[in-house]
């Protein structure tokens with residue numbers, strides 16, 4: 206859904222966004238206890254590749270971040286380098302708190318941001334969750350990061366302001382990160398399609414189905430499910446083909 210098309214960010218919004226992108230990732234003690242061997246990505250040597258920012262780079266296309274010593278101008282290092290350009294800004298959405306908005310037109314497949322947070326084990330995330338009160342739970346946005354959980358509560362960047370849409374224009378991509386555990390994945394938000402300047406940048410949350418937490422979706426898309434959680438599992442329907450097949454069998458037994 207296009208919101209505020211063409212709108213320019215204010216100086217305050219630009220400053221807040223820049224400040225949020227300074228926040229560094231934190232790998233907690235439970236990551237260190239549970240990490241497997243460290244992942245190594247070879248430097249990109251492809252002659253077709255220019256700056257490792259698209260699928261002409263074998264590392265980018267196989268969902269791996271390039272090592273620090275890669276080709277000159279390598280752009281596939283977003284988890285450990287400050288982004289050259291931040292193509293979005295944080296602004297108020299009116300009815301859904303803060304959100305992210307495109308500062309420029311963003312072509313499809315552009316890597317927009319690295320979702321930052323504290324990387325903890327799944328066990329540690331459950332212990333933490335059980336200690337949270339209802340409000341803290343409602344405001345907790347755990348993101349699966351390979352075998353780990355990324356908790357943006359204290360170490361999150363602007364990624365934590367991406368709102369949900371039932372027709373999102375960004376997609377979360379999980380990548381192996383050079384020098385980090387094989388069983389860890391960094392989370393990146395990529396443009397799913399061409400995005401117009403001023404459009405809100407959205408993602409599909411697919412929070413686990415949870416009947417105890419009501420989270421109403423107000424994305425306003427035609428296919429809106431009205432919930433930020435996944436819908437309850439539907440009882441399996443037998444297809445009309447198998448139903449008619451069964452009744453055919455019954456009929457033929459009778460005759």
Ligand SMILES: C[S@@+](CC[C@H](N)C(=O)[O-])C[C@H]1O[C@@H](n2cnc3c(N)ncnc32)[C@H](O)[C@@H]1O
Nearest residue numbers: 301302303346365366367368369421422423424
């Ligand atoms: C990860 S935060 C996104 C940033 C949030 N808007 C803020 O200001 O901090 C997720 C929360 O934003 C709100 N939210 C996100 N998408 C929404 C949507 N489509 N409809 C209603 N509320 C939404 C909900 O309160 C949700 O729990």
